[in-house]
Amino acid sequence: MNIMTSFWRQLIGLFLVVILVTSGFAQEVKTEAxxxxxxxxxxxxxxxxxxNRELFVLxxxxxxxxxxxxxLFLSMDVGKYFELDSVEVTLDGKxxxxxxxxxxETDALLRGGVQRLYIGNLKSGEHxxxxxxxxxxxxxxDYRRAASLGFEKTLGAKFVELKISDRDSSQQxxxxxxxxx
Amino acid sequence: MRSLARKLSLVAAIIGxxxxxxxxxxxxxxxxxxxxxxxxxxxxxxxxxxxxxxxxLLVEEHFARINEHATEAExxxxxxxxxxxxHSDAAEIFxxxxxxxxxxxxVEDGKALFAEQELRGRAWFFLGxxxxxxxxxxxxxxxxxxxxxxxxxxxxxxxxALLSQAYMELGELGKAEQIxxxxxxxxxxxxxxxxxxxxxxxxxxxxxxxxVYLDAVGTIKASSxxxxxLRDRANLALGFVWLRQEDGAQAKVALERIRLAGPFSNSAxxxxxxxxxxxxxxxGALVPxxxxxxxxxIDPASQxxxxxxxxxxxxxxxxxxxxxxxxAAIQIYDDEIGRLDRAIVVARxxxxxxxxxxxxxxxxxxxxxxxxxxxxxxxxxxxxxxIASNRFQTGLRNYRDLLMLASHLRDWQARLGIYGDIxxxxxxxxxxxxxxxxxGLYAEQIAAHRSTYEGVAETVSAAENSYGSAVFASAxxxxxxxRIDALENSPEWAMASADAQEKLQLFKGVLSWDMDSDFxxxxxxxxxxxxxxxxxxxxSENTRARLVQRLTATPLLLEDxxxxxxxxxxxxxxLIDEVAVVSSLQISELGEVAAExxxxxxxxxxxxxxxxxxxxxxxxxxxxASTELAE
Numbered sequence: 001m002n003i004m005t006s007f008w009r010q011l012i013g014l015f016l017v018v019i020l021v022t023s024g025f026a027q028e029v030k031t032e033a034x035x036x037x038x039x040x041x042x043x044x045x046x047x048x049x050x051x052n053r054e055l056f057v058l059x060x061x062x063x064x065x066x067x068x069x070x071x072l073f074l075s076m077d078v079g080k081y082f083e084l085d086s087v088e089v090t091l092d093g094k095x096x097x098x099x100x101x102x103x104x105e106t107d108a109l110l111r112g113g114v115q116r117l118y119i120g121n122l123k124s125g126e127h128x129x130x131x132x133x134x135x136x137x138x139x140x141x142d143y144r145r146a147a148s149l150g151f152e153k154t155l156g157a158k159f160v161e162l163k164i165s166d167r168d169s170s171q172q173x174x175x176x177x178x179x180x181x
Numbered sequence: 182m183r184s185l186a187r188k189l190s191l192v193a194a195i196i197g198x199x200x201x202x203x204x205x206x207x208x209x210x211x212x213x214x215x216x217x218x219x220x221x222x223x224x225x226x227x228x229x230x231x232x233x234x235x236x237x238l239l240v241e242e243h244f245a246r247i248n249e250h251a252t253e254a255e256x257x258x259x260x261x262x263x264x265x266x267x268h269s270d271a272a273e274i275f276x277x278x279x280x281x282x283x284x285x286x287x288v289e290d291g292k293a294l295f296a297e298q299e300l301r302g303r304a305w306f307f308l309g310x311x312x313x314x315x316x317x318x319x320x321x322x323x324x325x326x327x328x329x330x331x332x333x334x335x336x337x338x339x340x341x342a343l344l345s346q347a348y349m350e351l352g353e354l355g356k357a358e359q360i361x362x363x364x365x366x367x368x369x370x371x372x373x374x375x376x377x378x379x380x381x382x383x384x385x386x387x388x389x390x391x392x393v394y395l396d397a398v399g400t401i402k403a404s405s406x407x408x409x410x411l412r413d414r415a416n417l418a419l420g421f422v423w424l425r426q427e428d429g430a431q432a433k434v435a436l437e438r439i440r441l442a443g444p445f446s447n448s449a450x451x452x453x454x455x456x457x458x459x460x461x462x463x464x465g466a467l468v469p470x471x472x473x474x475x476x477x478x479i480d481p482a483s484q485x486x487x488x489x490x491x492x493x494x495x496x497x498x499x500x501x502x503x504x505x506x507x508x509a510a511i512q513i514y515d516d517e518i519g520r521l522d523r524a525i526v527v528a529r530x531x532x533x534x535x536x537x538x539x540x541x542x543x544x545x546x547x548x549x550x551x552x553x554x555x556x557x558x559x560x561x562x563x564x565x566x567x568i569a570s571n572r573f574q575t576g577l578r579n580y581r582d583l584l585m586l587a588s589h590l591r592d593w594q595a596r597l598g599i600y601g602d603i604x605x606x607x608x609x610x611x612x613x614x615x616x617x618x619x620x621g622l623y624a625e626q627i628a629a630h631r632s633t634y635e636g637v638a639e640t641v642s643a644a645e646n647s648y649g650s651a652v653f654a655s656a657x658x659x660x661x662x663x664r665i666d667a668l669e670n671s672p673e674w675a676m677a678s679a680d681a682q683e684k685l686q687l688f689k690g691v692l693s694w695d696m697d698s699d700f701x702x703x704x705x706x707x708x709x710x711x712x713x714x715x716x717x718x719x720x721s722e723n724t725r726a727r728l729v730q731r732l733t734a735t736p737l738l739l740e741d742x743x744x745x746x747x748x749x750x751x752x753x754x755x756l757i758d759e760v761a762v763v764s765s766l767q768i769s770e771l772g773e774v775a776a777e778x779x780x781x782x783x784x785x786x787x788x789x790x791x792x793x794x795x796x797x798x799x800x801x802x803x804x805x806a807s808t809e810l811a812e
Contacts, residue, residue, distance in 0.1 A: 008492065009425065010792065012455060015448075015485055016421045037770050040763045041579045042267055044756065048586045049232075049267075051752055053239040055593050058749065060240070062600055062742050073217045108227035114220025159217055180217060 064119050069157040072097065072118040072129075076109040077165035082143060082173035083136040084109070084164065089118065090130045096120070117162070122153050131162050133175055149177035215249030222247075222257065232585065235261045252278070252300060260307055266582070268311050275308035299331040306332060306340050313343060322347040338370035345374045349381040357381065361394070369408060372398050376415050383422055395419040399438055412438070413445045420452045429459030447473060447482035454489060463493040479517070479563055481785065487513050488789050491796065500800055507797040514790040521783045524563045528775040534768050567778040576771045583764045590757045597750050604743045611735055622728060627721050634714055641707050653703035654696055665689055 074087060084106050089097045097118040101109075109115060130148045137143025149160065159180035167174040214220040218241035225234035238258050241247050247254045259274035279301060309324035325344040332340060341360050348357035361378050364371040375394045382391035398415035401408060416435045423432035433456040439449040450469040457465035470493065473486035491506035528534070567573055644652035654662060665685065668674055674682075 008455070008458070011485060011488065011492075012421060012424045015451065015481065016418075016425060037576075037763070037766055038266075038579065041583060041767070042269075044586060044760055044763055045265060045582065046267060046270065048589065048756055048760075049235060049239065051749065051756060052236045052589065052593075053243060054745070054749055055597070055753075056236060056240045057243050058742065058745050059596070059600065060244070062603065071217075073221070075214065075217075075220060104228055108224050111223070111227045112214065112220065113224025113227045114214055114217050115224050116217075116221050161217060 060119075064121055066157045067155050068121040068123065070118070070120050070122040070153065071116060071157065071159050072162065073114050073159065074099075074109070074117045074162045075114045075164070076106070077163065079106075079110045079164070080166045081138045081171060082133075082164060082166070084133065085135040087117070087134070087162065088132045089162070090132075091122070092127055096129075114161075122158065124153050124155060126150065126152050129160060129177060131175070131177060133162075133164065137173065138171060143173070145173070145175050147175040147177050149179070151179055216241075216247045218244075218246040219250040219254055222254065226257070226261065231261055231264050232589075235265060256300065256303055256307070259304075263307060263311055263314075266578075268315050272308060272311045272315075275304045275311065278304045279308065298329060299333075302327075302329040302331045303336065305329070306336055309340070310343065313347060318347050318350050322351065334366075338366070338368050342370040342374045342377075346377055349377060354378075354381060354385060354387075367401075369405075372401055372408065372411055376411060376418075379415065380418060383418070388422055388426060391422060392419060395422070396435070399435055409440065410444060413440055413443045413449075417445050417448050417452065420449070420456070424452060424455050424459060427459050429456040432456040432459065447476060447480050451482040451486055451489070454486070454493075458489075458493060458496070463496040466493045479782075484514075484517070484786065484789060488793055488796075491793075495796070495800060500804060504797060504800055507793045507800070510793045511790055511797070514786050514793065518783055518786050518790070521563060521779055521786065525776045525779045525783070528564075528567075528772050528779060531769055531772040534772045534775065563779055563782065564775065567775045572774050573771065573778065576767060576774050580764065580767045580771060583760055583767060587757065587760045587764065590753050590760065593753050594750075594757065597746055597753060601743070601746050601750075604739055604746065608736070608739050608743075611739065615732070622725055622732075623721075624725070627718065627725060630718050630721070634711070634718055638711055638715075641704070641711060645704055645708075651696065653700060653707065658692065658696060661692060665692075 072089060076084065084101050086098070086100045088095065088099075099115075099117060105115070128148060128150045130146060132144065132146045134142075134144045147162070151158070151160070161178050161180060163176045163178065165174050165176070214223075218237075222234050222238045222241065225231075225237050235258070238247075238254060238261065242254065255274055255278055259271045259278070262268075262274065263271035305324050305328040309321045309328060311321075312318075312324055313321035322344060325340055325347065328340050330337075341364065345357040345360040348354070348360070357378055361371075361374050364374065376398045379391045379394035379398065382388070382394065395415045395418055399412055399419055401412055403409045403412050416438045420432045420436040420439075423429075423435065432452060436449050436452045436456060439445050441449075450473050454466040454469040454473075457463070457469075467490065470486040470489045473480075473483045474490060476483045487506075487510040491503040491510060494500075494503035494506055568577075640652065651659075651662065665688070668685065
């Protein structure tokens, strides 16, 4: 009986170790240098990140010089009265951008993220931008609204923000297009 | 690898939710966006695309488009680097943010000071995390302590969980207990901290105290799968702790709380059998164990049940069945060990990994690997357990990151070629435009206009100074003036009558009066026109100057682009090669990790087999002794 009791304890002890390993808490706590392969992966990540920055900078300077640059951004504030599905943007009557949102993207917008919707070039002068927002409005009904902005493009980059916010007084969403200095 | 495993064990909550990266760094909530570019970084971050978030941040900082959130952005950059596994780079940023003065600010009045303290607190917090992950536990605990009381709630909870874990690792269980006992809110971090403390106390053989914490987690009201799994895990640990104490009744209470359909149901069945056995109910013990025996043989609980069954038979006095079951168990273990040996060889060859990994690389954002594409072979079934292990998942993250890097680099390779073409096209277009331009770029024409303008301006100025109204005389008036002049200079005029001469003087006077009365208007009109003309000429001169400047700068700019593209292209090529090499190494490493995990499984089976042989021999000895005694 003593032998079996010992046997029983051994088995339980063995399995307890298995449980703790499975739970991830049976590892010894010791400082150990990262494996060489981890270091190599880290070095590569660092190199690619830096290279990526250089490449994006070159791309922007080459394709979208500051003097003619136009950037469109989209942001959302709260989103209680509007659930964004898509946005279509036209500039001087021509389609500029059309975007369909995934739940992850709308979530990112609701949490305070700002999406760069478009980057391109625009000649100096007067222009008109029209954005059409589609989604679910108050009470979950289909909702489609437009907003427009007339603006002058001068020399230098132009930043324009399409902003969707809640207007509590009317319990309706509000769509505003504004220029940034 | 051990440190990585430790890191993973620390944040088991994160692993469970599949959001290891997401929980690594969190920007301050409710930030009013003052720079669109900073919002753009947050957008990528919230989408959990950390590589894009980091790249965007670096690019926007390069163009100096993040000014209002500069410090916040640096903190985020450090957090993103930490999340992306670049610990040393992250640590540098946090240390830089904290400056040389590593002591916390103690002044607490004023909004700005509050914001600064919050920021410093978060920097300390992130630095503490980096240090912890790099194995500097003592320093990490110090940094975490400095993070103060201005952290947002979710980070404060995470800080407390990390700090308590650090104390556990430093063997200062009392301090860890103080933190856990003072936990006021009921949150996931608190549950993990209690669970960790419970396990640490078990290891320290303070079983009764451990039971309190494990029981607390084992009775939480959970709704998420993550917390349900943690609750099951706590009950399982608690159940086996009581079993080790030979307290079957208490063990059953804990084990009965485990979900039948959960991932720990097999282990619960095994434990339940032991609990019955501990209470002397071996028939009752056989029920779950026999059920387990028929389940998959690679599950540790099922493997142990094979050994527990003959033990129960032996206790029930059924020696014959016990011997047969031990024989069957030994055969099962032999078979499994043989299959494991083959699986180890296949894993080390790396072919299995390649087959597994290349089938499911489309979605880089997945934290865990899909098991659906496992090859249907005898060796592959062992991989289920291997793939779920922390070590394998860590290597897998590396491999997935490498695949993503390779994808980015290939994309850039193609784009750089296009950009090279764009630069060439622009250079060609520039050369053609240059040929079409006239010599001197209208310099003579513009100079001539300038000269004419200045001549007219001089005349007008002279007229103004001399009050010379004749300058602005109309054609008719000029003709009349000429006729009068001719008349007065003629020889006959001296003989003209006094009346005629008086009339002419009168006429001259009237004409002069008319011209003088229009002079100011004329002068104003002329000066206005002159000013407009001056502006036009100046515009022409400026336009020409800009054109000259662009003509000078454009080739330099295009050459600069071309040069940068030329320099970057081989770097892209080189990194593509390096990523391929390291990816291959990582595959081998994964194979080795898999093999090591399989070796661990094999070791466990060897122990079970030894136990079975020993127990079988003990029965034979006992029977033999009884027979001798009878004889």
